[in-house]
Amino acid sequence: MAWYYARGDERMGPVDDAAMDQLVRSGTVTPQTLVWKEGMEEWQPLGTIAPVSAVDSEMPASLFGEQSMQPCAECGRAFVHDDMVAYEGHWVCADCKEIFFQRIREGGGVVTDLRYGGFWIRFCARVVDGFIGISIGLFLNLVQWWTIGTFGFTPSHDYSGLDIAILVFMTIFSFAIGIWYEVYFVGKFAATPGKMVFGLKVVMSDGSKVSYWRATGRYFATWLSSMTLLIGYIIAAFDSEKRALHDHICDTRVVRK
DSSP, X not given: OOEEEEETTEEEEEEOHHXXXXXXXXXXXXXXXXXXXXXXXXXXXXXXXXXXHHHOTXXXXXXXXXXXXXXXXXXXXXXXXXXXXXXXXXXXXXXXXXXXXXXXXXTOOOOOOOOBOOHHHHHHHHHHHHHHHHHHHHHHHHHHHHHHSOSSOOTTSOOOHHHHHHHHHHHHHHHHHHHHHHHHHHHHHSSOHHHHHTTEEEEETTSOBOOHHHHHHHHHXXXXXXXXXXXXXXXXXXXXXXXXXXXXXXXXXXXXX
């Protein structure tokens, strides 16, 4: 098979497979060198050409061996194999090796392509969850009205000791329901009912499942997103990975299923 390669502005060749192999070994041709052979639509860097089995079964394997380039599974940048570490079919660069294997040890997975949920679809999911929360709150208020005769705390009402105890219990119970709603559904199903309606789920940055502890931390982090005049939510519209403030804090992502 005749190969051509670029040297500056000159087109060199043709050379056969054995000669090209020798040029690679000597460093004359590098993974960045533009090459072309019959059957290729255009000139390409040698390192981007598929392995021998997918291109030319008669080409020497050493041509693509340790010199071929691969994208890092962590950061996406391309490196020569000599500068990378292989793990279950994935290649990791030296800069990302420590964080990559730390995540593997902690039970995470290899970073995959994620389709992030945009600001408006997340907003709609939050509206659905808000309606569910209002419905639960209304039910609890009806229970309170049935037991002590008021909705919420009314200063003019003459409360007995039992009434105050019920009022305190209902307040704590309502707060606990709010935590349970977010933590249980995100920890169990990776999505609240509102997110389920729109085909969204909450995952870690590598696509792995969110733990219950992480879901708990994320719930309280949403308070910060709210206390910043909702700016913590709004930044999701401008973030490349559609992350709100609480996603930044907890290293989570909201993605499409």
